[in-house]
Amino acid sequence: MDFFINTAQAQVVGGAGAQGSVFNMLFFIPLFAAFYFLLIRPQNKRAKEQREMVAKLGVGDEVATTGGILGKIVEAGDQFLTVEIASGVNIKLERFQVAKVLPKGTVKSA
Numbered sequence: 858m859d860f861f862i863n864t865a866q867a868q869v870v871g872g873a874g875a876q877g878s879v880f881n882m883l884f885f886i887p888l889f890a891a892f893y894f895l896l897i898r899p900q901n902k903r904a905k906e907q908r909e910m911v912a913k914l915g916v917g918d919e920v921a922t923t924g925g926i927l928g929k930i931v932e933a934g935d936q937f938l939t940v941e942i943a944s945g946v947n948i949k950l951e952r953f954q955v956a957k958v959l960p961k962g963t964v965k966s967a
Contacts, residue, residue: 910955910957910958911952911953911955914930914933914938914952914955914958915930915933916930916931916932916933917929917930918930918958919958919959919960919961919962919963919964920938920940920955920956920957920958920959921955921956921957921959922940922950922954922955922956923954923955923956924954926940926942926948927942927959927963927964928940928941928942928948928964929941929964931947936951936952937949937950937951937952938950938951938952938955
């Protein structure tokens with residue numbers, strides 16, 4: 858048991874621990890900056906664009922849902938949309954389920 862105590866005292870007496878911790882802190886600052894610019898910032902930008910696109914949805918827009926269904930919006934509420942996917946076939950879905958807005962005429966050609 859005596860050898861455990863000697864090792865612990867030798868580590869404390871060294872004094873190089875303070876310099877090592879400063880170096881470790883300086884290592885994490887550029888690492889965090891890289892994560893921010895490569896991962897966090899682009900994801901926030903995509904989320905903002907998606908929120909803006911969903912807020913602008915209106916009657917007559919042709920959309921693709923996250924499930925891959927193409928249709929035309931026939932009724933738009935605050936939280937829900939009614940989408941016509943075929944002649945006389947309407948489905949109701951939540952706004953956030955819209956993946957993208959398609960150019961006019963896409964649904965007829967598909």
